[in-house]
Amino acid sequence: MKVAGFTFIRNAQKFDYPIVEAITSILPICDEFIVAIGNSEDDTMQLIQNINSTKIKIVPTQWNDALREGGAVLALETNKAKEAISKDVDWCFYIQGDEAIHEKYLPTILTAMHQHLANEKVEGLLFKYEHFFGAYNYCGNAPNWYRREIRIVRNDPTITSYKDAQGFRKQGKKLHVKLIDAYVYHYGWVKNPTHQMQKAKDFSKYWHNEEWIKQNIPDVESCDYSGIDSLKLFTGTHPQVMLPRIARQNWEFVYDVSKNKLSTKKKIRMWIEQNWGWKIGEYRNYKII
Numbered sequence: 001m002k003v004a005g006f007t008f009i010r011n012a013q014k015f016d017y018p019i020v021e022a023i024t025s026i027l028p029i030c031d032e033f034i035v036a037i038g039n040s041e042d043d044t045m046q047l048i049q050n051i052n053s054t055k056i057k058i059v060p061t062q063w064n065d066a067l068r069e070g071g072a073v074l075a076l077e078t079n080k081a082k083e084a085i086s087k088d089v090d091w092c093f094y095i096q097g098d099e100a101i102h103e104k105y106l107p108t109i110l111t112a113m114h115q116h117l118a119n120e121k122v123e124g125l126l127f128k129y130e131h132f133f134g135a136y137n138y139c140g141n142a143p144n145w146y147r148r149e150i151r152i153v154r155n156d157p158t159i160t161s162y163k164d165a166q167g168f169r170k171q172g173k174k175l176h177v178k179l180i181d182a183y184v185y186h187y188g189w190v191k192n193p194t195h196q197m198q199k200a201k202d203f204s205k206y207w208h209n210e211e212w213i214k215q216n217i218p219d220v221e222s223c224d225y226s227g228i229d230s231l232k233l234f235t236g237t238h239p240q241v242m243l244p245r246i247a248r249q250n251w252e253f254v255y256d257v258s259k260n261k262l263s264t265k266k267k268i269r270m271w272i273e274q275n276w277g278w279k280i281g282e283y284r285n286y287k288i289i
Helices: 020-029 042-048 073-084 103-116 191-205 212-216 240-247 265-274
Strands: 003-009 033-037 055-063 089-094 124-132 135-140 149-155 159-162 167-170 176-189 232-234
Touching: 003 020, 003 073, 020 103, 020 240, 033 042, 033 073, 042 055, 073 089, 073 159, 089 265, 103 124, 103 149, 124 191, 124 240, 135 149, 149 167, 149 176, 149 265, 191 212
Parallel strands: 003 033, 003 089, 033 055, 124 176
Antiparallel strands: 089 149, 124 135, 124 149, 135 232, 159 167
16 A cells, blocks of 8 residues: 655744644655645745655746635645656545545555555545634634545546545545544634734635735734634643654643633524534535445
8 A cells, every 4th residue: 555645734833834844744654755846936846845754846836826716726735746656556645735634544545555555445534623712722613614534535637626625526526425423623723922923814815806805804914813703622632743843832822711702593403412412504525324
């Protein structure tokens, strides 16, 4: 069995992406790793080149900044990385620049890939999610956070990134997947508030026009994390690759998890999910088999 990791990145330093941590978190179980590096305003290329591994293959790309339709440019960049994967690879392990996998899950992931390799009905593997917010000891637990997504797919050219690169489809159809007992740790909402606001302003242009951005994105230098509606304390451990970054945290965010700002409707939805496992209105870009 051969496994390839793949991802895309642009302006990793400018927006403080943990891209090196993302790559190195799954590198031990990959035979090769494709990184599509977009035209950047910083030293993103050098950052990736400094990773000490012969497994990494860099694909320079040019982003289409004029594309403003549902984050489609992110899917295009994802596909550029996937298309560069060697033909003899069996499984393609996708990770985004603000995600990481805890090393404790790597054996489980490897076992699942071996277990389902011969069953062609299984087109991908579905992961659970923890979404960190504000600081590394809080996770989002309101109904709006997505709880699952596909991160491993077969090396099939007809399987491509879907919409804004959150998931995958095969010729427009949802993939048949197996849910595995492994988590993706999502750190997209944990960074210095200044970097967070810079990212929000920059990335909004891939979904919205300038008028929408002016009306909906505050013209401030720092992100205010305090407006979040509900968080829970994270009592587990972070991936080893993330520990140096966590130690460098240079901002403070404190949240009282006993006091949330959820509407009655959201409270009911949370109670149903916690007690019955049913997430009302959940968007599922996959079919669990």
